[in-house]
Amino acid sequence: MPAVALAPPEALPLLGCDFSSSPSKRKTIVNAWGSLHAGVLRLDSLERFDTLDAWAQRLCQGSWFGGFDLPFGLPRGLLQTLGWPLDWAACMDYYASLPRSEIRDAFAAFCDARPAGGKFAHRVTDGPAGSSPSMKWVNPPVAYMLHAGVPLLRRADAYFPGLQAGRRDAPRVALEAYPGLLAREILGTRSYKSDTPAKQTSERLIARKDLLTALELGQTRLLLRLRLSHAQRDALAQDPSGDALDAVLCLMQAAWGRRRHDAGDPLCGLPPDLDPLEGWILTA
Secondary structure, eight states, X not given: OOOOOOSOGGGOOEEEEEOOSSOOSSSOEEEEEEEEETTEEEEEEEEEESSHHHHHHHHTXXXXXXXXSSOOOOOHHHHHHHTXXXXXXXXXXXXXXXXXXXXXXXXXXXXXXXXXXXXXXXXXXHHHHTOOXXXXXXXXXXXXXXXXXXXXXXXXXXXXXXXXXXXXXOSEEEEEOOHHHHHHHHHTTOXXXXXXXXXXXXXXXXXXXXXXXXXXXXXXXXXXXXXXXXXXXXXXXXXXXXXXXXXXXXXXXXXXXXXXXXXXXXXXXOOTTOOTTTOOBTTO
């Protein structure tokens, strides 16, 4: 891929997004905005959106360099089996044209034809990231997240490193993030969030506090320190759903990608041999 000269760093605020394909007042999309200076990432603000339209309108306002917790591509093996387009842009156009019911039926038929233990097709990045297959339509419905989110990012004229040819002076840069990857580095198998009230335990509260402490101290391989106000820290720790915290984890990953870009890497830290149809999860 040719080198791409993006807009000047000061013109690209950092964004981390915890996404939902069906946002509501109970389960919102959360944007975390931040600024990076000498390896310290300051959380500037949090925004919540209870509709896709409101979130899409926000994406079109100003410039940003963002990490988004939703898949940007489907497994190559799945697409080959279904006979869907093998060019990323054409595939996303076709995928966006399908109703969710048709997507579910196509993916279910694919799984039904495969042996137990190997029902789902995986992208290459799922291995190192430990992520759910992007064709999964339940628990979590990441296939619908792709279906809802990528078209809105494209409509906002975002540039997708590794999936598109280099674009000069791109005002908006979208990278696939995954908060669970960074959380597991710190917490291992400890759970830190739940949407179920009965599972919003003191153990998970302690895990969120430990996670925030490690981020503030820079105790991850990203070599970044998170700067929070006391009020921000308390709000993130006291949110049992972990949605805002997940947005901050995506913001941390976006900041890492930004540093790689500013050091001269046009792929912003993504591997040079990534599959341009499947995409890759930042920092995996």
